[in-house]
Amino acid sequence: MQYRDWYFRGWRSRYGFRRSQNVDPTKPPILLIHGFGAAIDHWRGNIPALAENHTVYAIDLLGFGNSEKPPTRYSIHLWVEQVFQFWQKFIKVPMVIIGNSIGALVAAIAASHHPEIASGVVVISLPDIDAFNNLVPKALQPIERTVKAIVSAILVKPLFHLIRQPFTIRLVLKGIVYGDRRRVDNELVEIIAEPARDRQAAEAFLRLNRSINQPNYSPSLTQALEQLQAPLLILWGSSDRLIPPSEGKRLVKYAPNATLMYLEGMGHCAHDDNPERVNHEILTWLA
Incomplete structure (x- = not known):
């Protein structure tokens, strides 16, 4: 993977690309979008296989990885615009967008809102923010947002300094995120820990947490799926402890051209839990 910087709205953004000598010019390029707290290198087990016949790009979303972490209002809208501008600048032909978790949500909405950019979309554990918010009765949502904002202002920064410690990262990945605990190695822990050491990281983490509770954090996923023109592959680890795998069965009904596949024994980051299987399916x- 070769790494470069480009500027989105004046902020430094990191991307990587890999173009092998065997690239088939008839095959679409691929763009990889990581999940919350992750980075380009979280696709470590996927890039070599995908790049055998496709040009592969990967980006660090603003606020994550080696991209800048400015004190701005983060949202799915912001990251969709980052993806669209990246496509306009570097790719310019229909691509396959592959995303995990928050990156899956960005991928689905970017492809729906800008149909010219996508020839296909692959989502791995796709979060529906509206579905989570609707678990709280509408009348109580303003109160819930206020309480979360107060808690966030007091606790998030001190909590962040604990969360970014390698031993905490390892504990969370092994206990909650991964199905195969053997995949949680020093390289993976460092992929997540390194960006958290940035000078701007604690403030960005506070703003990321604050923004996710705002009512207009994300466009409607179900509406985006209904309007999605590109074929969609939904992959879901059967042992995902962060988003119930049953969400796959609910969401697949909204997309007219979708395939749903469950991956036995894999967790929330199936692409890194068992890269060989996920690469094969994609x-x-x-x-």
Whole structure:
């Protein structure tokens, strides 16, 4: 992977690309979008296989990885615009967008709002923010947001200094995120820990937490799926402890051209839990 910086709205953004000598010019390029707290290198087990016949790009969303972490209002809208401008600048032909978790949500909405950019979309554990918010009765939502804002202002920064410690990262990944605990190695812990050491990271983390509780954090996922023109592959680890795998069965009904596949024993980051299986499923579907 070769790494470069470009500027989005004046902020430094990191991206990587890999173009092998065997790239088939008839095959679409691929863009990889990581999940919350992750970075480009979280695709460590996928890039080599995907790049055998496709040009592969990966980006660090603003606020994560080696991209800048400015004190701005973070939202799915912001990251969708980052993806769209990246496509306009570097890719310019229909691509396959592959995302995990928050990156999956960005991928689905970017492809729906800008249909010219996507020839296909692969989402791995797709979060529906509206569905989480609707668990709280509408009348109580303003109160809930106020309480969360107060708690966030007091606790999030001190909590962040604990969360970013390698031993905490390892504990959370092994206990909650991954199905195969053997995949939680020193390289993975460092992929997540390194960006958290940035001078701007604590403030960005506070703003990320604050923004996710705002009512207009994300466009409607179900509406985006209904309008999505590109074929969609939904992959879900059967052992995902962060988002119930049953969400896959609910969401697939909204997308007219979607395939849902459960991956036995894998967790929330199936692409890194078992890269060989996920690479096989993606490449088979693309073929």
